Amino acid sequence: MAYILAVNASILSDSGGPCECHDGGDACSKDPAYLACQNDLRRAYVVATAAAACIASGLMGLSANLPLGLAPGLGANAYFAYTVVGTAGSGTVSYAQALAVVWLEGWIFVILSILGVRQWLARVLPKSLKLSTGAGIGVYLALIGLGPGGLNVVGLDFDNLLGFAGCLPQYRDSEHSNACLSHVLQDPRMWVGIFLGGVLITLLLMYRVRGAMILGILLVSISSWPRGSAVTQFTDDAQGNDNWDFFKQVATWRSIDPIGPHNIDWQGYNTGHAWLALITFLYIDLLDTTGTLYAMATHAGLVDVRTGDFEGSSMAYISDAVSICTGSLLGCSPCTAFVESAAGIAEGGRTGITALTISLFFFLSLFFAPIFASLPAWATGSVLVIVGSMMMSSVAEINWDYMGDAVPAFLTIIGIPFFYSIAYGLIAGILSYVVLNIIPWAIAKVTRGRLVPDGWHDRREPWGIVPPNTFLDTTTKKLSPWQRAVVNHSLLPPWVKKLCIGQWRFWNMTEAEMEDMLEGRRLSQIYREQLAQRRAAEREQQRRGFAPPGDEETADAKSISPAPTP
Structure with a gap:
């Protein structure tokens, strides 16, 4: 999860935060004062992201006893930075209003969690959809790991929807799409990430070496730190020099200023755009977090096959909701459970000790921000691909024998990576499941059971899961x-x-x-x-x-x- 320190800081700082640019638009990219403020904002976001992840992961471990790490989520941060606030503040609402929206969303989630709505949603989702969510997230992780934010093996292409990447900077279309014009798969950093990272980690996993993933990340990172090499991440330009100077500090402490709770507009709900952003955050995070939590609990073997629920689910959802509120006070987008928790689960994590360990290392990163912000993308990309392969195991348990279960599951699996959103992929699966099952049910009712699809009675998964109420001792207490x-x-x-x-x-x-x-x-x-x-x-x-x-x-x-x- 350490990559989120650099990635989240990069995404959220694009919004400009509290930095002011009077000219607006493209002129902001040429305003020296604004650029200096934005660079300082990016480093502040490294600290704020670490603090939010430390608090959220620790809360999950202490209250829910689950091996899950939480931090500002990918997808939600992009929606926050590029749509709601907009690049350099060009979006639909101001930065101060956006933080107020995230804060209110967190408290709404707390209420929904206390009332059991989120747990109920996780229970009523069909088994095939819940299993396919984990597999779809695995493919999603692999796509992130292979893309520009990881190994950079694939990327934008002029002729196809997706094409090979991995070219050197001089062969990129830097003015428009940043796609490779030629010389694909020739970037040595990509091959270092594949072999020193991916292949080595996989071999270590095959020999059951503990800590194989972090060993691979460290080896690739260390190889990329010396300047002047072909695989260095500290390039010989202004940004590379600035990052190198920050890296050389090794250990330092800085506050989260200029971000923090003083930026929140506590009365910023007076526009329709703010309420639209709130509703969008609600349904994205509701489906995203519900799907992620259930997929991780399944991956850890914590789901009860009788009820479709997992131990500590109530506190897990409440912890996640409180973490959203905490993140907003630190100036961050909504926090959520991370699918990268599957890496810790794969290493044997099954309890809250894993979450507390994640929290501890995020706490240490508050003081070692120059180091943790310098883990290159090609060091973590191979880990995402490997973790994605592990999460595909749930596909074997999907009911492929009945089309009404198989097609929605397949749409969920491909929708999550293709839509680049866990929530939208799950929406595609749910809507297709409703259409493919309610229509045959209605036809069966109208025809009094004479016209039903093949496999309706013997191969279709049963609908609905009602948890047994065995905790009620009805022999000693007569219920009205x-x-x-x-x-x-x-x-x-x-x-x-x-x-x-x-x-x-x-x-x-x-x-x-x-x-x-x-x-x-x-x-x-x-x-x-x-x-x-x-x-x-x-x-x-x-x-x-x-x-x-x-x-x-x-x-x-x-x-x-x-x-x-x-």
Whole structure:
């Protein structure tokens, strides 16, 4: 996640923040005073990003006990900088109003999380869509890792939608698109990132070397720091010299000035553009964070196969919402759970200790901003590709046997990278799922079940997941009809259900809840082990050649008990 320090600072500083440019437009790029303020703003954003990530990740680890890192999210920061505020303040609302919008969004999310709306949304999403979200995020990460913000293997192309990149600066169309005009795949920095980073990291992972990813990042970064080499990131120009002078400080402390809470316009909700930005932030972050949290929990094996929920989900959503408010006070765009958390999960992280470790290193980066801001993009690009490959494993569990489940899942997988947005990809999947399932359902109702699609009864995934209410001890407490109605309502969060039956200390888990949670963990573990056994049996059959029915290998494969039905 360390790359976000430099990337977020670069994106948000393009908005100009509190820097003033009286001429506006392209003239700002030629205003020395504005450019000096913008450069100072970029370094302030390195510190602010580190502080926001430190607070948000620590809150997630302490309150939700999940191995997730949080920081100002990609996508939301681009929308904040280039659409809402606009380059050099040319957008629809001012910088001060935009911060107020983000602050209000965070508190709205806190309320939605307390009321259980976000948890309910995660539960009612069809299983194939939830699994495809993780796979789509994996492809999205790989695209980022291969693109200009990573290894720079692919980029804009004049003839195709996407083409090879990796050319030297003199062969780029620097005046317009920055696309390669010729000499593609000849940038030595790209090959250093591929071999010293990607290939080496993969080999270390194959030999189960702990810390393989950070070792690869450090090796590529160290090789890019000496000046004068073909792979240096400190080029011989004004910007390169300025970055080199900042890097040489190694350890330093600076405040987040000129950004901070004093820039927020607390009464900046008096325009329609501000409310439009608020609504857009809400639905993007709602779907983005919900999809990311569920995908990471699935990747970590923390999702209960019976309920479709994961332990600590309520506090996870509340922590995420509070982090958005905190980020706005530091002058940042909305904070969110990072898909790069999959790298820590792949190394074995399963608890909040992982999040606290992330928080600790972001805290250290407050003092070592010159070092952490100097990790080159080609050092982290290969890691994103490798993590993306790990997240594709969920594709095997998608229901490809029924088109009403398969097509929405596929649209989600390709939509997330093609739309360059987790939220928009998930919207494509949800809308297609509704169309492809509601229309056949309506036709079946009209024809009284005589006209249904092939596989409607036996291959389609069942709709809806209602978590079992096993924490209610109905043998000792007789529930009234209204209490039972509240308890069986799937939209309401558990704390509301507890209060309705008189459990006033709703934050404490009862013995029945603990037993149910452990049972969910046990069944989920059995489910994952049986899936792994089935895949291992298939690979073994491929190695030995498929034996005819009745052979020992086939009998062994058939002896594997089926996975429990969620």
